[in-house]
Amino acid sequence: MDSILIQGGRPLRGTLSVQGCKNALLPLMAAAAAIPGQTILTGCPPIRDETVTLALLEGLGVSTAAERDRLVLDASRDGGTAPDPTLAGQLRSSVLFLGALLGRYGHAGVPLPGGCVLGKRPLDLHLAGLEALGVQSFCDGGILHCKGRPRGGHYHLPYPSVGATENLILAALGAEEPVWITGAAREPEIEDLVNFLTASGARISGGGSSRVHIIPAPLHGTSYRVLPDRMEAATWLCAAACTGGSLTLTRLCPDHLRPVLRALRAAGCEITEGEASLRICAGDLHSPGSVRTAPYPGFPTDAQAPVMAALLRAEGITRFEETVFDDRFRHIPALQAMGARIACSGSAALVTGVRELHGARVAATDLRGAAAMVCAALGARGESEITQAWHLDRGYGNFVQRLRRLGAVALAR
Numbered sequence: 026m027d028s029i030l031i032q033g034g035r036p037l038r039g040t041l042s043v044q045g046c047k048n049a050l051l052p053l054m055a056a057a058a059a060i061p062g063q064t065i066l067t068g069c070p071p072i073r074d075e076t077v078t079l080a081l082l083e084g085l086g087v088s089t090a091a092e093r094d095r096l097v098l099d100a101s102r103d104g105g106t107a108p109d110p111t112l113a114g115q116l117r118s119s120v121l122f123l124g125a126l127l128g129r130y131g132h133a134g135v136p137l138p139g140g141c142v143l144g145k146r147p148l149d150l151h152l153a154g155l156e157a158l159g160v161q162s163f164c165d166g167g168i169l170h171c172k173g174r175p176r177g178g179h180y181h182l183p184y185p186s187v188g189a190t191e192n193l194i195l196a197a198l199g200a201e202e203p204v205w206i207t208g209a210a211r212e213p214e215i216e217d218l219v220n221f222l223t224a225s226g227a228r229i230s231g232g233g234s235s236r237v238h239i240i241p242a243p244l245h246g247t248s249y250r251v252l253p254d255r256m257e258a259a260t261w262l263c264a265a266a267c268t269g270g271s272l273t274l275t276r277l278c279p280d281h282l283r284p285v286l287r288a289l290r291a292a293g294c295e296i297t298e299g300e301a302s303l304r305i306c307a308g309d310l311h312s313p314g315s316v317r318t319a320p321y322p323g324f325p326t327d328a329q330a331p332v333m334a335a336l337l338r339a340e341g342i343t344r345f346e347e348t349v350f351d352d353r354f355r356h357i358p359a360l361q362a363m364g365a366r367i368a369c370s371g372s373a374a375l376v377t378g379v380r381e382l383h384g385a386r387v388a389a390t391d392l393r394g395a396a397a398m399v400c401a402a403l404g405a406r407g408e409s410e411i412t413q414a415w416h417l418d419r420g421y422g423n424f425v426q427r428l429r430r431l432g433a434v435a436l437a438r
């Protein structure tokens with residue numbers, strides 16, 4: 026999708042089933058390369074990052090088949106340990122092949138990853154953790170080379186990096202001795218990875234907690250349904266909040282969205298919960314006070330931009346503080362072009378509610394920033410065009426069709 030055209034001002038209404046989670050699916054796909062068997066994943070979202078990762082797997086000799094929301098990945102035969110640089114450079118999660126291939130083969134040469142530009146995004150925690158487990162690594166010509174099967178031992182993550190936690194768990198699967206990871210990230214996507222690996226024969230405890238223990242064990246194929254996408258759910262809630270709409274979302278885990286629900290309720294949204302569903306009714310909103318992002322279970326950084334969009338017309342002033350990434354306000358100029366009043370200073374942004382937003386032609390900056398621009402455009406008077414809309418294709422499947430099903434006037438170009 027090159028660009029998306031939106032005619033704003035219509036409340037979104039209807040019911041939507043939440044798709045599978047991009048940030049849960051991608052680690053599972055990387056893990057499949059480490060498993061000498063057939064892995065079947067269901068509930069997979071039709072997103073570009075999945076297509077790119079399928080091509081990465083094929084290039085490593087893993088046979089793949091995709092039909093609707095089902096992936097069949099067969100890595101029974103030994104394969105390559107050097108993912109394609111052009112593909113790997115398109116997404117951040119390609120770095121997870123480092124741990125997966127290292128655990129299985131004892132060496133790997135993985136290109137430096139790509140993904141959303143949100144600041145520096147170094148890999149020092151990944152490499153320090155692998156080194157603590159006895160793995161030497163060096164970077165040569167944009168390729169990260171790791172040699173030596175992980176010995177085993179303990180590594181304390183000084184910051185709960187999601188990717189570093191996932192990479193160390195994957196590498197530990199092939200370690201000579203048990204591995205302890207403390208200070209681990211606690212995101213639901215990590216718990217989902219551990220649940221999947223356990224179903225594949227791994228012996229792991231503490232997935233989703235800050236203390237993870239891995240005892241190396243033989244792995245085998247399995248069939249597994251991907252976790253629902255809490256960030257897609259958050260995006261739809263914000264789209265309803267932007268348009269004064271009412272939406273029912275099904276097939277999700279409300280518990281994985283607690284901070285987002287708290288903020289939207291404090292802003293005046295009426296949100297009722299079922300066991301695996303949410304219903305939001307939004308009217309005139311007011312500031313919830315402040316929103317500060319933090320590692321899980323704190324307010325998720327991926328929801329910062331969409332929730333900011335939802336509060337652009339909320340009465341009062343909302344203070345956003347972004348503590349996870351060092352450059353994650355790149356969506357703000359586009360929101361200002363639509364008439365939003367936002368003052369930035371370092372990691373803080375003050376949003377003063379305005380009565381009305383107007384359409385504008387803006388360029389998407391990253392996946393969640395693009396989602397925020399769509400939400401703001403839905404609540405703006407007049408037409409907006411969001412270019413570079415391919416960012417949306419990376420993490421939201423059938424996005425325009427799903428918008429239109431909810432009554433939005435939207436067109437993909």
Ligand code: EPZ
Pocket residue numbers: 047048051117118141144145146147148149150151152184185186187188189210326327349350351392393420
């Ligand atoms: C994952 O990225 C997600 N991506 C991100 O979602 C999400 O925003 C992020 O976790 C935080 O929740 C995927 O799962 C594919 P981190 P990741 O390592 O693993 C710093 C989206 O929109 N850091 O937890 O890259 C880093 O610079 C995407 O779906 C180091 O300093 O996140 C950042 O400031 C965007 N050194 C902070 O930690 C390291 O070695 C959090 O990064 C690693 C990270």
